[in-house]
Amino acid sequence: MNVKLRVLSAGALFFMGQAVWAQKVKNDTIRGEIDEVILTGSYGIKITPEQSSGALVKVSGNVLDKPSAVSIDNILQGTVAGLMSSASSGQPGASTITLIRGISSLTSGNDPLYIVDGVPVQSGDISGALTTQNALSLINPADIEDVQVLKDGVATAIYGSRGANGVIVITTKSGKKGKSNLQFVSEIGTSDIAYDKLKMLNAQEHVNHLGNALYNRFPATSPNGYASVQEATDDARINVLKWDGVTNTVWRQLTRRNSPITNRYNLSYSGGFKDFTMYASLGYLKQEGLSNDAVFDRYTGAIKANWKATEKLNISFGTNLSRTVQAGPTDASAFSNPIFSGTLLSPTQNPYLTNGAYNLNLVYLNPQFNPLALTGTNITKGTFDKVLTSLNVDYKILPYLTFNSNFGIDNTAGNEYTYWNPDFGDGFEPSNANGNGFYFKSLRNFFTWNWYNFLNFNKTFAGKHDISASVGMESTRRTLEYNTFSKRGFPAGTRIKYADAAANVTAATGRTDAWTLVGYIVRASYTFNKFATITGSARRDTYSGYTKAGNFFGVGASFDLGKFGFLPSYVNTLKLRASYGENGNQAAGPYDKYPQYSLTGNYLQTNAGFIQTPGAPDGLIWEKSNKRNIGFDFSLGKKGNMYGTFDVYSNINPNQIYDVPISPSTGFSSIIKNQAEVRSKGFEILLGYRKSTESFSWDIKANYSYNDSKVTFIKGDPTPTIVPGLKAFFPGHNPTEYYTRLWAGVDPSNGDPLWYTDDTRSATTNDINKAKLSFTGQKALPTHVASMINEFTYKGFKFSFMLNYQGDYSVWDRWGFVYESDGTFPTVNTSTLAFYDSWTPSNPNASLPKQVFNGNRSSNTNSTRYLYKGDNIRLRNVELGYTFKDSVLNIKGIKGIYAYVRGINLYTCAFDKKLRFDPEANSNAFAYTVSNLGVYDMTQPNMRQFIFGVQVDF
Secondary structure (H helix, E strand, O other): OEEEEOOOOOEEEEEEOOEEEEEEEEOOEEEOOOOOEEEEOHHHOEEOHHHOOOOEEEEEOHHHHOOOOOOHHHHOOOOOOOEEEEEOOOOOOOOEEEEEOOOOOOOOOOOOEEEEOOEEOOOOEOOOOOOOOEHHHHOOHHHEEEEEEEOOHHHHHHHHHHOOOOEEEEEEOOOOOEEEEEEEEEEEEEEEEOOOOOOEOOHHHHHHHHHHHHHHHOOOOOOOOOOOHHHHHHHHHHHHOOOOOOOOOOHHHHOEOOOOEEEEEEEEEEEEEOOEEEEEEEEEEEEEOOEOOOEEEEEEEEEEEEEEOOOOEEEEEEEEEEEEEEEOOOOOOOOOOHHHHHHHOOOOOOOEOOOOOEOOOOOOOOOOOOHHHHEOOEEEEEEEEEEEEEEEEEEEEEOOEEEEEEEEEEEEEEEEEEEEOOOOHHHOOOOOOOOOOEEEEEEEEEEEEEEEEEEEEEEEEOOOEEEEEEEEEEEEEEEEEEEEEEEEOOOOOOOOOOHHHOOEEEEEEEEEEEEEEEEEEEEEEEEEOOOEEEEEEEEEEEEOOOOOOEEEEEEEEEEEHHHOOOOOOOEEEEEEEEEEEEEEEOOOOOOOOOOEEEEEEEEOOEEEEEEEEOOOOOOOOOEEEEEEEEEEEEEEOOOOOEEEEEEEEEEEEEEEEEEEEOOHHHOOOEEEEEEEEEEEEEEEEEEEEEEEOOOEEEEEEEEEEEEEEEEEEEOOOOOOEEEOOOEEEOOOOOOOEEEEEOEEEEOOOOOOEEEEOOOOOOOEEOOHHHOOOEEEEEEOOOOEEEEEEEEEEEOOEEEEEEEEEEEOOEEEEOOHHHHOOOOOOOOOOOEHHHHHOEOEOOEOOOOEOOOOOOOOOOOOOOEHHHEEEOOEEEEEEEEEEEEEEHHHHOOOOOOEEEEEEEEEEEEEEEOOOOOOOOOOOEOOOOOOHHHHEOEEOOOOOOEEEEEEEEEEEO
């Protein structure tokens, strides 16, 4: 959204919610007068602040100029009430889960629609070989002018079938008329882990722990049992762990960088003369991850030009080019994951042999997986290139009638590979007929073109009747082309990371998917005397993935009571809003409605075909979202120093696409149908205060959002539908609620594990087969999200910070059952809690069961034992800086220098003192957003960063 201000003297523009006003400075006083502020919204539609009746928020300023994260979606965390954004891991360039007003889709993506300069761009995870790659990380946040978050039905209805998850409209920087400005920004920083409370045993503790587990399995009273705990401990030291009595390897330290480095450089130019303006930039970012082989490099370039060709014709052209190069290990329980291996390897094991070679005979789940040997030997790496370009033409047919046309392209290409050496680790498979070593190549190309054309009418009649109307058409086509192949059979002893060195092709795939969308849009609004506004829009979309076209609409009304003059003098603005709208979500794939035939089968060594999916015999329609919103905005005081917004909403999301079981005799296990409904409701509050003088300014604001999401309907007579991530769908329950056995603790009489038999929690059992799966009342989606943002300046000094809060949610340690296995995995390291607080006759009230070597008592089976409260407060950002003005520097050609230090994720207060990992935990492993939320999957942890930067203006 571009903003044009016609201000006779120095002015300031403030955005809170959708309320916008310009305050004009005159004679050192600030008046609340509106001075022609024009908002350029979607599709070139120009509206005044009075004509805006939807729930939308604009983010700009230093939040984007000095980004605290790699991608724009993660930067938005905490800045907008109702928006939750959380990275899937601490791997630089990792994908992000972003939700606006809760869950809107059970089995499809919940990402908002992202629009950059009028072009819908690729978002989400686009990796093919890498664990994760965020499509939005290819956009340099420093090139963004502002971000507008659209939340309610009337604000998003104009996007029709793509607006159900909310819309984020991004406008890149343009040149400014007047003097040219050249700016250079340089940052360097270091980092460590933001939150890590997991403590593992040292070598002697691990030996003693294993000795106790052996004795508990084979006590003196059993045949051939140990005579004493000491005898069992000696056996553990000599025969099981083969400890030399000296080695005490801290694997978690060896497998991680001591101080991962961040570097960022950005050079930008802005200027213009007469009827031409231009913005250009070059950027480079390098960010290391915690793992020794984790790194992310980004190279960006941008240019944007605006040319007023005639009094009637304006042409804008912009291009953003970028390349990212990412390398990093896998996640989860892969032995090659250094976060996993570094946690589990016994400290009794030496990583090196006496001759200095790597030890490849470790006492471990798999002895070959020495993470130090694998780092740099095995590699997963990806290179991504993006071309994002748009051409916008705005022609004034009449003073009140304009034609706007925008054509844009987003082309994102990925080139990734994985290499495993042939001598040890994943690539060493002597039984594989194709040989040792492995090479996998993934080539992906995401291509989108988008073209819209609009006629826009804006006219004021009799000085008090403002009418705006628009009619237009949009066409979008997206294609995804991907090809993969893999080879095995690398010669032993070589480290050639190219396919030519391998002997045998083991697999090859390739396909192209295509989506097309055509939309017809009308929109109109009427404002009476800048007091009362009614707005409406309608859109009809045809989409290649569905059989029928979809109709979507939105209506809204607003009343500014501050215009009447009957309110107290200290009330500057009081605007009431209400809206209703229906959006869609393209949850189905481009061919899901059809039975799909595949030629990848093999029958008697001949290429054969088979029907892969049965399609949707009853047809598919959009997952809809019916959005209701009521809100108000206010500002108090003659200068509007105190301001705020309040919104209450309800989103009902029917026609959820769902896998429905069918008879196995059909040859398929399920078909997809529009089968379920999800509802989200809640409210949002923003309160702020600002004050400024010639040498001083202070702006502090806090936002809070409450969200309650529930599955309200599943067609038929449903039973809980279990989905990955330890969750299930069932009416009356949050779609992210954990569904598992209920842990009841430890039997103090004998150390047996206990579970509740069912969700009544009235009886316990030590037999895992008698413990029923139950809804736990704990969920992965926070109910409460809040932030406090402060910015204070005095003369040349600046101090700012952001605090984030998330409450009423839980996180699941997916692999806690391994490092707190109660003896099921005896040779891997375990937590200090399992050693110091497990049941013994002298410690009957311990929190963990009796440790038994190869116990096989199912005590570490999935249950609420590995669920933790995620509630936390995090100091997200702190910045302290000083501006040296040109009058002080007295350096020719330099207008000013701003030097600053910034901290990111400096402090985290977790409310659950038992929580050992970062409360912002998500997985990359599953297909559904719902499944990935709240799952700690041994990903690289989020980092605490310390950055020093300098901004020089020439």
